[in-house]
Amino acid sequence: MEHYLSKLEQLKFKFTKHVKNNNEIHIELDDTSQLIEFCNILKLEMNLRLLTIIYCDERKINHEFSIRYLLGSDIDDIFLFVISHMNKKHAYFPSLSDVFPSSIKYEREINDMFGIQTQEDTILKPLILHDFQKNVFPLRKDFDAKTELNYSHRKFEFTPITGDGICEIPVGPIHAGIIEPGHFRFSVIGETIVNMETRLGYTHKGIEKIAESMSIDDVVFLSERISGDESIANSMAFCQAIEKIGQLTIPQKAEQIRLLFAELERIYNHFGTLSGIITDIGFPYGASRLNILKEQIMQLNEKLSGSRILFGVNQIGGVKINMTDETLIYIHSVLDNAFQTFEKILDLLKSNSSVMDRLRNTGMIEKQVARDLGLVGISSRCIGIESDTRHTHPYGYYPSIRLKQKTPRETMEHQVELQKRIGDVLSRFMSRVDDLRQSKEIIDSITTLKNDGLSVSLEGELAPYSSGLGYAESHRGETLHWIMIGEHNSIFRYKIRTASFSNWPIIEHAVLNNIVADFSVINKSFDFSYSGNDL
Amino acid sequence: MDELSFTGIIFGISQVLLLVSLSPLIVGIMRKTKAKSQKRIGSPIIQPYFDIIKLLRKDEVISEQSSWIFRCTPWINFVTAVSVAFFIPVSLIYSPFGVVGDILLVVGLFGLGKFFTILAGLDVASSFGGLGSSREIMFSALVEPALFITIFVIAIFYGGTNISTIVSSANEISFLAAPGVLFALIAFFIILMAETGKLPFDNQSTHLELTMIHEATILEYSGKSLALIEWSQAIKQIILLTLFVNIFIPWGIADSFSWSQIGFGVLLVIVKIISLGILIAFIEIRIAKWRLFRVVDLIAISIASSMIGVIFFFI
Numbered sequence: 001m002e003h004y005l006s007k008l009e010q011l012k013f014k015f016t017k018h019v020k021n022n023n024e025i026h027i028e029l030d031d032t033s034q035l036i037e038f039c040n041i042l043k044l045e046m047n048l049r050l051l052t053i054i055y056c057d058e059r060k061i062n063h064e065f066s067i068r069y070l071l072g073s074d075i076d077d078i079f080l081f082v083i084s085h086m087n088k089k090h091a092y093f094p095s096l097s098d099v100f101p102s103s104i105k106y107e108r109e110i111n112d113m114f115g116i117q118t119q120e121d122t123i124l125k126p127l128i129l130h131d132f133q134k135n136v137f138p139l140r141k142d143f144d145a146k147t148e149l150n151y152s153h154r155k156f157e158f159t160p161i162t163g164d165g166i167c168e169i170p171v172g173p174i175h176a177g178i179i180e181p182g183h184f185r186f187s188v189i190g191e192t193i194v195n196m197e198t199r200l201g202y203t204h205k206g207i208e209k210i211a212e213s214m215s216i217d218d219v220v221f222l223s224e225r226i227s228g229d230e231s232i233a234n235s236m237a238f239c240q241a242i243e244k245i246g247q248l249t250i251p252q253k254a255e256q257i258r259l260l261f262a263e264l265e266r267i268y269n270h271f272g273t274l275s276g277i278i279t280d281i282g283f284p285y286g287a288s289r290l291n292i293l294k295e296q297i298m299q300l301n302e303k304l305s306g307s308r309i310l311f312g313v314n315q316i317g318g319v320k321i322n323m324t325d326e327t328l329i330y331i332h333s334v335l336d337n338a339f340q341t342f343e344k345i346l347d348l349l350k351s352n353s354s355v356m357d358r359l360r361n362t363g364m365i366e367k368q369v370a371r372d373l374g375l376v377g378i379s380s381r382c383i384g385i386e387s388d389t390r391h392t393h394p395y396g397y398y399p400s401i402r403l404k405q406k407t408p409r410e411t412m413e414h415q416v417e418l419q420k421r422i423g424d425v426l427s428r429f430m431s432r433v434d435d436l437r438q439s440k441e442i443i444d445s446i447t448t449l450k451n452d453g454l455s456v457s458l459e460g461e462l463a464p465y466s467s468g469l470g471y472a473e474s475h476r477g478e479t480l481h482w483i484m485i486g487e488h489n490s491i492f493r494y495k496i497r498t499a500s501f502s503n504w505p506i507i508e509h510a511v512l513n514n515i516v517a518d519f520s521v522i523n524k525s526f527d528f529s530y531s532g533n534d535l
Numbered sequence: 536m537d538e539l540s541f542t543g544i545i546f547g548i549s550q551v552l553l554l555v556s557l558s559p560l561i562v563g564i565m566r567k568t569k570a571k572s573q574k575r576i577g578s579p580i581i582q583p584y585f586d587i588i589k590l591l592r593k594d595e596v597i598s599e600q601s602s603w604i605f606r607c608t609p610w611i612n613f614v615t616a617v618s619v620a621f622f623i624p625v626s627l628i629y630s631p632f633g634v635v636g637d638i639l640l641v642v643g644l645f646g647l648g649k650f651f652t653i654l655a656g657l658d659v660a661s662s663f664g665g666l667g668s669s670r671e672i673m674f675s676a677l678v679e680p681a682l683f684i685t686i687f688v689i690a691i692f693y694g695g696t697n698i699s700t701i702v703s704s705a706n707e708i709s710f711l712a713a714p715g716v717l718f719a720l721i722a723f724f725i726i727l728m729a730e731t732g733k734l735p736f737d738n739q740s741t742h743l744e745l746t747m748i749h750e751a752t753i754l755e756y757s758g759k760s761l762a763l764i765e766w767s768q769a770i771k772q773i774i775l776l777t778l779f780v781n782i783f784i785p786w787g788i789a790d791s792f793s794w795s796q797i798g799f800g801v802l803l804v805i806v807k808i809i810s811l812g813i814l815i816a817f818i819e820i821r822i823a824k825w826r827l828f829r830v831v832d833l834i835a836i837s838i839a840s841s842m843i844g845v846i847f848f849f850i
Contacts (some may be wrong), residue, residue, distance in 0.1 A: 171662070171745065175744075176744055190669075191827060279745060280824075283823035283824070285820045352821075354823075354824075358825070515826075517746045518826075519745050520743040
């Protein structure tokens with residue numbers, strides 16, 4: 001932290017800054033025209049990457065829009081907010097796409113939701129609101145959430161790929177099987193994919209807008225429903241954001257229970273995804289065995305919380321579900337059994353040459369592309385970028401977890417293993433296996449529960465227009481929730497950045513030069529959420 | 536065996552009916568085997584019959600863009616499959632209609648059915664149909680030469696391409712005496728897996744359109760047409776299994792027209808077909824679908840194996 005502050009001091013830019021919550025630095029530039037240059041220096045000097053761009057309609061408070069560029073580090077526990085304000089004089093906001101290529105997606109989102117373009121006056125493709133009427137910008141404050149909109153069909157322009165023997169294959173938005181909707185436009189020569197473009201947004205629910213009309217206690221339920229299989233990660237990030245704003249310290253026991261459920265969620269989802277990968281390469285024998293494990297964990301979830309997908313666990317100030325030391329023993333025994341079987345299945349899969357051949361060298365991604373797009377979670381770990389919110393920004397009970405120290409030999413072996421991560425489906429498969437084993441270790445390290453209650457309640461009203469950042473690592477990666485509180489404990493702005501949102505663009509790179517028949521397994525190996533992307 | 540007696544005709548027709556009616560059962564047994572291996576209960580083994588009945592009762596949705604090819608393809612498939620059933624010996628070493636039962640005719644009739652299936656896949660102009668058709672034609676073009684060389688190996692060993700001749704000669708000599716036939720068996724088995732769309736060639740149980748081969752070409756079919764196509768696919772499978780059984784392990788088949796021998800022959804052939812079906816299901820369990828373009832290697836193995844068979848005949 002001090003290191004970063006001193007580095008900031010050395011910069012020749014003029015700005016005001018203040019520090020919040022020990023790991024947030026808020027910076028406001030005096031001269032906004034230097035913003036791009038400033039961010040470029042931050043990226044080069046401090047190795048920061050763009051986490052999200054938060055746009056906010058603050059015309060009610062100070063007659064202007066505000067824009068916050070959230071930068072973060074992969075190594076140190078640091079968040080950097082670069083804040084800039086836009087009044088009537090500046091009708092455009094600067095595009096950071098030259099510095100951070102990943103910012104284009106956020107700029108398209110802002111253009112959809114607020115109707116504000118980047119400075120270059122480029123025409124941005126819609127990202128989510130494809131079929132909305134023109135000039136409807138739902139996240140502006142003067143738009144009423146109850147307005148009935150007419151459906152207007154706007155043609156989505158796919159980049160035309162022409163040439164000898166190039167065919168277009170439209171796939172979706174309705175797919176076979178029970179998966180979410182999304183449209184993929186393939187351009188192929190024979191079986192080889194030369195280009196692919198995604199068009200998502202079919203599951204847009206307007207979560208960020210609905211939240212503004214709900215009480216904060218109800219928004220917990222809303223946040224669970226951002227993406228059904230990340231319910232704990234999302235509600236945890238939301239609760240932590242509110243608890244930060246309210247300066248609430250929640251009981252240790254509640255932190256432990258949150259952690260246990262978060263890891264259980266990770267375990268059941270990783271089992272499910274591994275099973276999905278194996279299904280998609282046509283090996284139902286292995287897939288069904290992994291599915292049994294997923295089912296066992298989901299039944300454990302139901303026994304513990306009453307919900308197979310862990311809805312209704314978190315609340316602001318703690319948790320609703322109690323646990324005793326006996327339940328802890330039960331969890332350990334179920335997991336021990338499941339992981340014994342899991343190691344056997346893993347041996348079976350590794351020894352099957354037809355399985356390994358399908359996974360190896362399929363859907364490779366490049367490290368530079370992964371960095372440029374700001375990938376998080378498994379998608380970045382599969383290429384050797386160690387980004388894990390639990391390590392870099394420890395939250396909740398994670399700082400107190402003491403994992404077994406690795407022997408030098410084990411560390412060495414792990415390093416060798418990491419060298420094999422070349423960004424193909426097999427690397428993602430093995431990264432998930434690593435993640436699973438680590439989750440098991442984390443749960444095993446909790447042997448006794450603290451005894452200090454389940455929750456504390458918020459005292460009084462939260463200060464209006466104060467904001468907070470909550471973050472958690474879902475099984476897909478880093479999840480960020482930024483909240484600005486309005487008057488009377490309402491929500492003024494709720495910005496959600498799921499791991500799916502920042503990771504989706506990589507799929508267009510991963511499928512290149514692969515064959516169409518392998519798309520399913522490549523897609524499944526990333527396992528992005530459509531709902532978490534469309535919000 | 537050349538005269539067409541009345542009982543002979545009745546027997547021949549009942550043999551065809553047996554194959555046609557048993558074919559969904561084999562599908563059911565193979566599915567059940569796979570389900571058991573995946574620790575699922577699985578649908579009952581007579582589920583394929585229920586499926587066909589259900590589909591026959593249903594209405595069809597036919598694309599307005601489609602031509603007569605799309606509509607007549609199920610019938611062509613069904614008719615070719617059933618007519619092949621007339622030529623092949625099942626429980627008796629010859630078929631009453633075996634005079635015209637040349638094995639090349641069998642290949643040709645199956646080829647005709649497949650040709651129309653591929654056309655129908657293109658006809659509706661859906662993107663998956665075209666994808667499936669191009670893959671299917673690629674595999675057919677590769678499997679066909681392998682199949683022909685295998686047939687020639689069998690023909691030079693058993694003296695002719697007429698199936699009844701092949702089966703009766705096979706019944707007389709033990710194939711162990713001729714290693715060439717053993718290589719033909721390996722080649723034919725690979726072709727059998729390819730033609731019936733088994734793993735590692737094609738995953739019949741997948742729901743992912745992008746990975747399908749055969750299923751993609753028939754994706755637009757519904758109702759009665761789908762029932763016909765599925766049924767003819769099942770008949771094709773049982774015919775190939777019967778051919779395999781009767782060419783390579785024919786012992787126990789009736790060699791003269793007597794009821795006791797035929798009765799025993801029928802039972803034995805059913806047992807053989809079911810065991811072969813279960814064996815194939817077990818192979819499918821152990822193996823994942825291969826990369827699309829690596830499947831070609833398997834067909835190359837098949838060709839190589841039958842070439843060795845040819846060499847064995849001359850040394």
